[in-house]
Amino acid sequence: MKPLDSVKGKGNLWIFGYGSLVWKPDFAFKMSKVGFIKGYKRRFWHGDTFYRGDEEKPARVATLIEDEESCTWGVAYEVTDSQIEGSLQKLNLREVVLGGYITETVEFIPKEKGQGALLALVYIATSDNPIFLGPASVKEIAAQIATCSGSTGHNIEYVVRLAEFMRLYCPEVEDEHLFSIESAVLNIFHDCGGIEPPDQKSILPGAT
Template sequence: MKPQDIVAGKASSLWIFGYGSLVWKPDFAYRRSQVGYIQGYKRRFWHGDNFHRGNDELPGRVVTLIEDDDASTWGVAFEVTGAEVEESLKYLTVRETVRGGYVTKTVEFFPEGEKQPSVQALVYIATQENALYLGPASPEVIGVQIAVCRGKTGHNLEYLLRLAEFMRSSCPHVEDHHLFSIEAAALNVVSYLLAA
């Protein structure tokens, strides 16, 4: 199914893949959820956020997906059905597209565990064309930015720590070097600020 068909409300069942704040804070009704991964993308803190986790003067850093044939990204897929499809898409359009600048794509989601069939899932991705796209930086630079930013939804550090906690508890066999190096850098900044 094409993203435009899903958004047009032509789907009676829909899977939505989350790899950032959706993994711990979906905030929409769903039938079930499943931990798993998608292929061909890597998660990166390369997108700016001037609403949820930052502001216009100090945009926070949140994750997006970067195409990489050799990579995979772990997260959670949520199945929504019936009237929940339209309601969840309305909510996510505001949360991810209007306020976050993300576009929608469909990807193949592979649930964790043997003998589980893959499913097509909707995913939100921020591209380089977005005005809030910040691009790559060192873990130290990203860590400092995350440690000091805050938006209407809360502190940028909470976003980072909850994502790292999800990966450790739900995907302990996965080493997300990018995520964990930024977590370490941000916590170093916080320790320094608390000691000062």
């Protein structure tokens, strides 16, 4: 059974976002829930040659790496009925065609108490992808992010907005990888007198 087939229900589908989807879903959805998935850690190990970088300077964006001891926080979006086809078409172009991600199914656990686990579709970039960049030190990742921009903006915006989401919606969670990269990137700009970080106000969807 294909991952997509396994999450298609009778008129509704949940999609889990852990990168730019947490603050810029760009598709129609009925509702959203903040929560987490187990068995994966978020890492800036994937390349982006379109949205936040280009062929000469690939950006660093997030993917999920399997790790039994970890969990990754993000947002799950429910799309229903007529929203499903259009949403999946947009995500296929954004995440698969241009991003190089594949689809998997995961168990999403909402942060809100009393809510049961949900089966959700998630997009993951694996090491066999041509633009997968792999692990690097925080310093190396930050230096790469500081020099990259693409069709939707600077690579630093991706990092800052994702970190801001975590602080606003998951303040009790310490995402060491994300926050250490954000700190290193901002230090580069402050030390060099570079561009200002993006405005962090009103950047997130109406997550509940």
